[in-house]
Amino acid sequence: MAGDDTQAQERRSAETYGKLVTATVNAVFEHGYAGATMTVIAQTAGVTRGAIQHHFGDRRVDIIARVTEHILRERQEAYASFYGASPAEGETVDTRAAMKAAYRDPATWFLIEVWIASKSDPELRDRVNTTLREVNDRGDMDIATHLSRLSDADFRVLKYFFRSLTRGIALEYSRKPDTALFDAVVDMALDALEGLNGAVPKA
């Protein structure tokens, strides 16, 4: 019906925006950060560079930074509902499954590439940091609430252990896509942590 099309333009715009976000992630996943040129991203999304310019801005760092922001916020929300959902019954949170899903996620790979690129790109670095600070502050609250009831281990250390391991596995997995192997690595690591202090729930 045409009745639903009252906001046709707005919907079309949102659709293109979404296509560009996923195209950016996929382009970086496939071609690497340097290979994910504006033309490649546009082609992956099935639009032209003009669309990128319209939605994100003139420069390449604009779309990268804003897509990064998009992904980070998305994760933050998933994160919050994951750890914040049932605070009283933390034992049911499946950390293992989450980690196993994360290391294969193209979005994880995208963040790794951006992370690395931002190391030698001051502007990207600043823009990512701004988002990161905001998102991390909220995420820290969530995970802290959750983990503080589960472990005596230092919270920060535990957090960075998880992040490092997940990203490291993603790195290895990218060139050796052996799911069974890396799932086993996750299990071994979390098994070991359980023994430490009862720090991590079994599943």
Add this chain to the structure above:
Amino acid sequence: MAGDDTQAQERRSAETYGKLVTATVNAVFEHGYAGATMTVIAQTAGVTRGAIQHHFGDRRVDIIARVTEHILRERQEAYASFYGASPAEGETVDTRAAMKAAYRDPATWFLIEVWIASKSDPELRDRVNTTLREVNDRGDMDIATHLSRLSDADFRVLKYFFRSLTRGIALEYSRKPDTALFDAVVDMALDALEGLNGAVPKA
């Protein structure tokens, strides 16, 4: 004395070669893989692109691949002497110190960048794989001999856990250079592993 200079040219050549190797590592460490152009590498080494061409070949992938090979062999040797040295007294091997040193090493960073770049560069990938297969086969023998006497855990899983964690920490460290934090992460991880099966020697 001039007597030592009979091989002057050879020595000069070796010196330039060495400068180019370290310059390549440093350039990638500072400017990232994409930013480490042949011009940048040459400037870092204090020579011209002609020198690169002479020592490594016309194309960029030539110097990257051969420097990678250089680093991998160097590590393989260190690795072999580290784990192969005193096979009867494995307990004295300081895995913690090795890991703490590795995550800050620019060469580790270089390998990470090459690892990632080779994901979407078939030629680089092939050339690295060739070296890797050879080096890994030997390295596996060494570490297997060492670890098989220390752990009931699956050897491959343990090996990839170490690699993943080290690289993951290197990744985090690259943007948050907090040595105390990541040393603590290493310690926590190895503490946890100790509890697993007596898998890893304390130090």
Add this chain to the structure above:
DNA sequence: CCCTATACATACATTCATGAATGTATCTTA
């Protein structure tokens, strides 16, 4: 029915890395 903003497409100038060719100086050996 017009008119302006939105949403996107197309065109172009600039910059820059690459690959390849060629030039030059120093060493080495006979």
Add this chain to the structure above:
DNA sequence: TAAGATACATTCATGAATGTATGTATAGGG
């Protein structure tokens, strides 16, 4: 000491990505 090999420098053409500017069609309000 002449010849050629080695080590490195310089130059150049090409292609590709970027940033920017301009063009066009459609939507929705007045």
